Amino acid sequence: MSRLPLRVRLTLVFAGVMAVVLAVTGLYVYERLAGTLDEQIEQTLVTRAFSGRPGRAVATAYARAATALDAPNPAPYPVQRGLTQAMRDAATKNNDIDRMQAWSGQSARLAMAKPAGDVVRELWSGAQALLH
Numbered sequence: 001m002s003r004l005p006l007r008v009r010l011t012l013v014f015a016g017v018m019a020v021v022l023a024v025t026g027l028y029v030y031e032r033l034a035g036t037l038d039e040q041i042e043q044t045l046v047t048r049a050f051s052g053r054p055g056r057a058v059a060t061a062y063a064r065a066a067t068a069l070d071a072p073n074p075a076p077y078p079v080q081r082g083l084t085q086a087m088r089d090a091a092t093k094n095n096d097i098d099r100m101q102a103w104s105g106q107s108a109r110l111a112m113a114k115p116a117g118d119v120v121r122e123l124w125s126g127a128q129a130l131l132h
Contacts, residue, residue: 004131012127019123020116050088050101052080061098062087 043059049066052074057063074080091099
C-alpha cells in the first residue's frame with residue numbers, strides 16, 4: 001500500500017471508515033425496527049416528502065400519504081426538510097417507522113446484516129485486487 005499515492009491511500013481509508021460507520025448505523029436501525037421494517041422494506045417509492053429532494057424511501061404511512069394524488073406538493077429543499085424535522089426526530093425517538101425518514105435502495109431486501117469488520121475486509125480485498 002505504501003507504493004500508492006497519498007491521495008489514493010487517504011481515499012481508501014476514508015471509504016473504509018465510512019463503510020464501518022454506515023454498516024454500524026444500518027445495523028443499529030435494523031435491530032431497533034427489524035419486525036416493522038421487514039414487513040415494509042419491499043415496498044418503496046420515490047418521494048420528496050421528507051427533504052424536498054427526490055429519494056427512494058420505504059413506503060411508510062407518511063411517505064404514502066405525502067405522495068397520494070390529493071396530497072399537497074412538498075416545499076423545496078431545505079424548507080421541506082425543516083418542516084418535517086420535528087416529526088422525524090419524534091419518530092426516531094419513539095421507533096415509529098411510519099413517520100421516520102427511512103431511505104431504501106431498489107434492492108434493499110438483498111442487503112445482508114454482517115459485521116462491519118467483514119464489510120471492510122471485503123472492500124479492502126476488492127480494492128487490492130483492483131490495484132494489483
